Amino acid sequence: MGEEELHQLIGGCLKQDRTSQKMLYKVFYGFSMGICLRYANNREEAAEVMNQGFYKVFTRIETYDRTRPFKAWLGKIMMNVSIDYYRANLKMAYTDDLDKAEHLSDGELPDRKLNYDDLLKMVQKLPPAYRTVFNLFAIEGYTHEEIGELLHISPGTSKSNLHKARFKLKQMIAEADSPGSKGNYNNGIDYSPIVAIGKTNMNGVYFDKNIRK
Amino acid sequence: MMKKEKEEDLDKLFKSGIGDPVNEPVYREADWDAMEQILDKRKKRGGMIFWLPLIGTAAALILLFLGLWLYKPQAVTNNGTQHASVVQRPKRNTGTGGGTTVPAADSSKHKILNPANYAQSATHPVQGKKGNSFLPLSAGGSHRHTSGYASNNKAPDKKEVGTADATANNPATRIAIVPKHPDKKDLGTADAAVNNLAANIAVVPNKPDNKDLSNGHDPINNPVATSATALTKAKDSSASNSIAATPAPKVKIKSTGKPNPANRAVFALSALASSDLNGSNPLQGGRIGGNFGGLFSVTVNKWTFSTGAMYSIKPYQESYANYHTSYVFQTNPTNIGVNCRMIDIPFDVNYQVYRAHGNKITVGSGLSSYIILREDYKFNYANPYTYGPAGYSVVNQNRNIFGVLNLDATYEHQINSKFGIAFQPYVKLPFSTVGASQARLQSTGVAVSLNWNLNPFRKPN
Numbered sequence: 088m089g090e091e092e093l094h095q096l097i098g099g100c101l102k103q104d105r106t107s108q109k110m111l112y113k114v115f116y117g118f119s120m121g122i123c124l125r126y127a128n129n130r131e132e133a134a135e136v137m138n139q140g141f142y143k144v145f146t147r148i149e150t151y152d153r154t155r156p157f158k159a160w161l162g163k164i165m166m167n168v169s170i171d172y173y174r175a176n177l178k179m180a181y182t183d184d185l186d187k188a189e190h191l192s193d194g195e196l197p198d199r200k201l202n203y204d205d206l207l208k209m210v211q212k213l214p215p216a217y218r219t220v221f222n223l224f225a226i227e228g229y230t231h232e233e234i235g236e237l238l239h240i241s242p243g244t245s246k247s248n249l250h251k252a253r254f255k256l257k258q259m260i261a262e263a264d265s266p267g268s269k270g271n272y273n274n275g276i277d278y279s280p281i282v283a284i285g286k287t288n289m290n291g292v293y294f295d296k297n298i299r300k
Numbered sequence: 301m302m303k304k305e306k307e308e309d310l311d312k313l314f315k316s317g318i319g320d321p322v323n324e325p326v327y328r329e330a331d332w333d334a335m336e337q338i339l340d341k342r343k344k345r346g347g348m349i350f351w352l353p354l355i356g357t358a359a360a361l362i363l364l365f366l367g368l369w370l371y372k373p374q375a376v377t378n379n380g381t382q383h384a385s386v387v388q389r390p391k392r393n394t395g396t397g398g399g400t401t402v403p404a405a406d407s408s409k410h411k412i413l414n415p416a417n418y419a420q421s422a423t424h425p426v427q428g429k430k431g432n433s434f435l436p437l438s439a440g441g442s443h444r445h446t447s448g449y450a451s452n453n454k455a456p457d458k459k460e461v462g463t464a465d466a467t468a469n470n471p472a473t474r475i476a477i478v479p480k481h482p483d484k485k486d487l488g489t490a491d492a493a494v495n496n497l498a499a500n501i502a503v504v505p506n507k508p509d510n511k512d513l514s515n516g517h518d519p520i521n522n523p524v525a526t527s528a529t530a531l532t533k534a535k536d537s538s539a540s541n542s543i544a545a546t547p548a549p550k551v552k553i554k555s556t557g558k559p560n561p562a563n564r565a566v567f568a569l570s571a572l573a574s575s576d577l578n579g580s581n582p583l584q585g586g587r588i589g590g591n592f593g594g595l596f597s598v599t600v601n602k603w604t605f606s607t608g609a610m611y612s613i614k615p616y617q618e619s620y621a622n623y624h625t626s627y628v629f630q631t632n633p634t635n636i637g638v639n640c641r642m643i644d645i646p647f648d649v650n651y652q653v654y655r656a657h658g659n660k661i662t663v664g665s666g667l668s669s670y671i672i673l674r675e676d677y678k679f680n681y682a683n684p685y686t687y688g689p690a691g692y693s694v695v696n697q698n699r700n701i702f703g704v705l706n707l708d709a710t711y712e713h714q715i716n717s718k719f720g721i722a723f724q725p726y727v728k729l730p731f732s733t734v735g736a737s738q739a740r741l742q743s744t745g746v747a748v749s750l751n752w753n754l755n756p757f758r759k760p761n
Contacts, residue, residue, distance in 0.1 A: 108339070112332055117324025124325065125318055134331045142338050175695075206317035225311035226319045253307055256314070 093157060100148045108145055118158065119165045125222050126169035128211055140168040166227065170237055173219045201263065209259045217252035224249050566599040567754040570608070570722070576745025578616040587615040589743070591644065597751075602652035604662060607645070612670075614640040614743065624738040629689075633679035640735060643671040648706055658714035665707050668728060670700035675735050694736040703732040712751065720751040 096114070099107020119137045120130075127133035143164055151160055201209075210218055219238060223229040224245070231242040231249070238245070571594055579586030593610030616638050623636045648666030655661070675698070678691040708726035715721060724747040734741040 105336075105339075109332060112335060113327055116327045116331070120325040121318075130325070134328070134334065138331065138335045138338055141335055145339065201313070201317060203317055203323060206314055210314065210318060221314075226315050253310055256310060 094153065097148060097151065097153070097157070100145055103145070111144075112141055115158070115161055119161060122162055122165040123169055124207060125210055125226060126166075126173065126219060128215075136169055136172050137165065139172070140165045143168065170219065170223075173215055174238065201260070205263060209256055209263075212259065213252050213255055217248045217255065220245050220248040221252035221256070564600075568597045568599065568751050569754060570595040570597065570606075570749040570751045572608075572610065572747050572749035574724075574726075574745050574747030576614075576726075576728075576743045578614040578741060578743045580616060580618045580622055580739040580741055587617060589614040589616075589745075591745075591747070593644070595646075595749070602662075604650040604652070604664070605648075606650070606666075607647045610644040610646070612640075612642050612644045614642065614741065616640075616739070616741065618737070618739055622739065624733075625736075629679075631681060631683075634682045635680050636737065637678040637680060638735070638737065638739065639676045639678075640672055640741070641674045643673065644704075645669045645671070646706055647702075648708070650708070650710060658720075660710075660712045660714070662710045662712070663708070664710065665705070667702040668704040668706050669702050670698075670704060670734060672696075672698040672700070672735055675737075677737065698735050700730075700732060700734050703730060703734070705729045705731060708747075718753050720753070722749045722751055723747070724749065 093114075096107050096111045100111055116137075119140060120133060123133040123137040123140070124130065127136055140161075144161060151157065210221065213221060220234055223234045223237065224231070229237070231245040234240075234245040235242040240248075571592075573590070573592040575588060575590050577586040578589045589612065591610045591612040593608055595606045595608030595610075597604050597606035599605075617635055618638060619635050620632050623633075646666055646668040648664050650662035650664030652660055652662045672694075673696055675694040676691065677693070679689060706726060706728055708724050710722050710724040712720050712722040726743075726745060726747060728743040730740050730742060733739060
């Protein structure tokens with residue numbers, strides 16, 4: 088999409104034109120979904136978070152500085168929405184007994200090339216607290232201090248979560264590389280199997296993953 | 301060192317693998333449909349939220365106007381309602397002077413006037429200020445005093461006291477009771493007798509608190525001084541004083557136009573707290589919740605109109621059969637624990653059915669609007685190890701405008717003129733479903749409130 092066309096769409100969105108909104112949504116759907124999928128458990132959850140992000144885009148598009156890349160602005164919004172989602176609902180969602188991970192040996196990285204879906208599945212299988220830190224550190228490039236501020240946790244917790252995330256990922260990679268794995272990376276940590284969520288009830292509905300209050 | 305390199309390699313693996321996906325997720329129309337729903341729903345709610353304060357303000361203004369309208373002193377309306385009736389007509393004093401009634405100068409008759417009554421007679425605003433009143437008239441003896449009875453006979457501009465209802469409180473027409481009559485007939489004439497009689501009319505004083513009579517100008521607060529002046533003036537009169545033997549006729553002024561305290565509005569603020577039992581499907585699985593907030597009320601006659609806002613915590617439990625969702629559970633929960641936090645905005649009307657000794661009982665009804673701030677749903681499974689979602693939350697999504705019927709009975713005890721305490725058993729019945737799970741949420745409980753009368757000098761109903 089050319090710059091001019093993009094600006095036309097943004098202009099339409101400024102006027103709350105639904106057609107322009109849909110066009111913008113379609114154009115950046117894949118990009119936005121790609122970000123949200125990294126932070127979410129699954130596609131449905133990612134779609135929900137992404138829609139919240141697009142809602143912010145549509146309602147605050149007047150704050151977008153046209154001199155800067157739209158994609159970067161959009162990506163930042165998607166990431167922030169994902170973090171908000173984590174903070175609001177998943178912060179206390181899961182802890183496991185990975186303290187013993189310190190005593191385990193580091194696995195070797197696989198020889199074979201893992202594709203996008205494989206890697207995404209692995210990341211999505213991480214507990215939300217680990218996944219969020221891993222995404223922010225390894226993919227987005229934030230420091231532990233910055234992550235601590237973003238997630239309202241200490242840098243030490245961020246480091247710890249990153250370490251545990253790496254360990255689990257290595258474990259999953261090792262499993263994936265094993266002959267009989269068949270691509271099943273489930274190492275015994277399961278999350279809520281939200282497979283179908285009615286559209287009408289999902290606006291602003293957040294699922295507490297495996298939180299038994 | 302090696303460990304760190306391995307970690308960096310791992311990070312790179314994932315960054316290159318998912319950081320910039322080659323094949324982006326495919327667009328799904330269903331996701332846009334959900335997006336449109338969000339846009340439409342929030343647009344609608346945005347409009348409603350925008351109007352809610354205006355609607356609330358309008359309702360408050362209407363209540364305020366209603367209260368003020370009923371509260372204001374009814375001086376204007378008194379004109380048509382105050383009566384002065386002749387209770388007893390004076391006997392005509394025939395005197396001894398050859399058939400002519402020889403009442404003395406009417407001024408002399410003032411000696412028998414009750415000073416207070418007299419003063420009250422002289423409380424005409426116009427008269428009271430500069431002595432344009434009854435006093436010069438009587439002192440000079442050149443004016444006939446035509447109160448109600450007398451004026452029936454002669455005064456061309458007379459106002460019959462017994463019937464001049466509309467004029468009793470009117471400064472201009474109150475002269476009818478204590479008139480200044482333009483007709484300057486001599487006191488010694490036959491008319492004088494009439495005048496004397498008229499002057500003997502004792503005016504039954506109105507209630508001291510009836511400010512309408514004084515109308516702000518009067519010497520009613522200083523009746524002695526006024527009457528003393530009158531007496532002094534009367535002494536100057538040379539007319540004979542046969543009046544002394546004349547029984548004073550009495551004119552009773554009935555002031556039906558006095559503002560009735562019962563008609564006045566009483567404004568009150570209430571701090572309210574309550575505990576209630578909440579549940580759906582006739583309070584099945586009811587749980588105890590709490591409410592607190594403030595109410596503003598206007599009481600007119602026996603009717604009390606109230607509105608306000610209360611923060612409510614309404615926990616309840618519902619069976620899965622009563623739970624509505626489109627989410628497909630792999631294993632259905634046995635029941636769902638719900639905790640709702642909301643703002644309850646009631647508009648209630650109560651009618652007083654009993655009142656005595658500072659105690660009051662009212663019954664009332666009204667409608668409530670629920671602005672649900674948060675709903676927390678917790679799924680309870682038969683097997684605690686069931687694989688399924690634990691719960692979810694809905695934040696600031698649902699409104700229930702005038703969707704709840706309130707029924708209550710209130711017992712209020714007035715502690716003093718300012719404060720009262722009230723106990724209010726109530727029931728809240730839904731017209732429509734409440735919340736994301738579309739529960740028919742019912743509540744019943746007892747509220748305790750501390751009421752503060754904003755105008756305590758008004759007697760509360």
